[in-house]
Amino acid sequence: MSGRSPGINLRRSTPPLIFEGGSPGRSGFFWPEEEAKSQEKIPRNLLRDDIPGFPELGELEVLRHFTRLSHLNYSIESQFYPLGSCTMKYNPKVNEVVARFSGFSLLHPLAPPELIQGALELLYELEGVLAEIGGMDHVTLQPAAGAQGELTGLMIIRACLKERGNPRRKIIVPDTAHGTNPASSTLCGYEVVQIASNSRGMVEAAKVEEVMDEGVAALMLTNPNTLGIFEKNIQAVAEVVHNKGGLLYLDGANLNALMGIAKPGDMGVDVLHINLHKTFSTPHGGGGPGAGPVGIKSFLQDYLPVPRILKGDGSFELQEDFPKSVGRVRSFFGNFGILVRAYAYIISLGSDGLEEASRMALLNANYLRKKLEGTYHLAYPEPCMHESVFTDRLQQKQGVTTLDIAKRLLDYGFHPPTIYFPLVVSGALMIEPTETESRETLDAFANAMIAIAREVKENPDLVRSAPHTTPVGRLDEARAARKPVLRWEPQAGDSDQRSAFSSKLKAKS
């Protein structure tokens, strides 16, 4: 089997492929006799050719197959998910209930404004509360993800600077930034200038001053940064940037540490994006699309995407007439269902609840940091905010790396933390527990990490060859990336059973 499955080491029994099950002629349903007869009248040239190897199974077999596959999924609803920088918090079910209200879920996106007043009111209110939380003056909800929020924010900055006479050429990005920051800058036509953080993992105003000139459009800062450290110098940095006519952009990916406690808008930030799928509990990935609203200070409001929602005399309208706008960045109103969920989350927690959520996120992260300190090397000694970054330095002496530790965690039933990011930390293990985990869960995870560190000393091979209990063992990631096999195809020399199966099919047709 390994001959046609590069990248996957099938050492243990995996669930059979659907192509391997069933029997020719088996089916999940049967045509009534009349239907079957009428089918015979369809001219043969209009019938699709048989698909070689197409599986033929009963309904129950198919059901069991996909149920079995679904059990291989890992999600926050099954286990702890401490993926650093991703804020994998629980997505409360009340959000789902609200998003399914027929007044929201059955709306047609082309319905005229007078028929969708409730939806417009929700969007208007959500813009308002997000502006309040971020300390910004206006918010657009259109961007469909964090990175699109970044691009939208940079387009707004570019439009503003262009009107002032020069869009400028460069964006400053610290070495701890998410990869999306330089990518968004490049996409927006800017050149990226990277600056190094200091030995405490922070950006220094003096370092910014060295590279800040009138060619720099903006500095993109993440606060707290990806090391989980609060950028204490943010106001001084803002001053340096503003003095040369640049703008300060805040990547709000880590806003979960600040909600209700501090407002980026009070720290000199001009543009901010917020990841609703992180901080505001809307689903990640397969659970739903994202949303990356952008907040701005009022001097930038002419450039916001259109249409904007305006509150008239007791009703809401969509206004496109903003000639300086960067235009529309997303069809219709962004990912509306996600916006409804975020609104439900904010309203159900209230301002006190949001603040407590952030405080608990900080507490949980620091609890884990303390539990693991000493067993694992901490990249920076600073107290952390919502996440902390460890390294594999103590384990490397036994030839065990971060990747091995991450793989071994799978055997203990945990999703590994983010690994090898941020790039400034060699062998990084970035742990973000979020506020929605109990102390028992945090203890269980810490105990697993400590047990692995002990295994590294006593039996490093056990860790180096992990995982041992998962459906597939260590994946050959390099080969999977170099020569990916994205589609199953029957091949000559496959098992007798399948050859017989497909030859029978051929005989039948």
Added chain:
Amino acid sequence: MEFPEGLKYSKEHEWVLVEDRVAIIGITEYAQQELGDIVYVELPEVGEKIVKDDAFGAVESVKAVSDIYAPVSGTVVEVNDTLPDSPETINDDPYGDGWMIKVEMSDRDDLKDLISAEEYAEYVEQQKGEGDEEEGGEEEE
């Protein structure tokens, strides 16, 4: 870890072999080891000009994407076109078949900023040892 004597090195972990006016450039053994298995390489085209200290290409490993910085300025005269199809060559033979580009140097003075094998080996040790003083913490049991 090997750092051949006849090569010059940059602190961004590139090596340079000087043959008359041409510099052959690749990444060091330490760089490939830190990156891990390389799965994709992006290189400039023949005739392109590269500028010292600016990125001239990128390598992607299973861990991350990293820029490769030009140790000298000049014009690309040859590119190792086997690398896009077999990027693992850089892991297997960083100083030999894993070479990346040949550049006709525009200013030989650029070489003055590069360091010797011995200096580079010392630099790598420093990089590896950074923060070692924090080691030896009590292990929690």
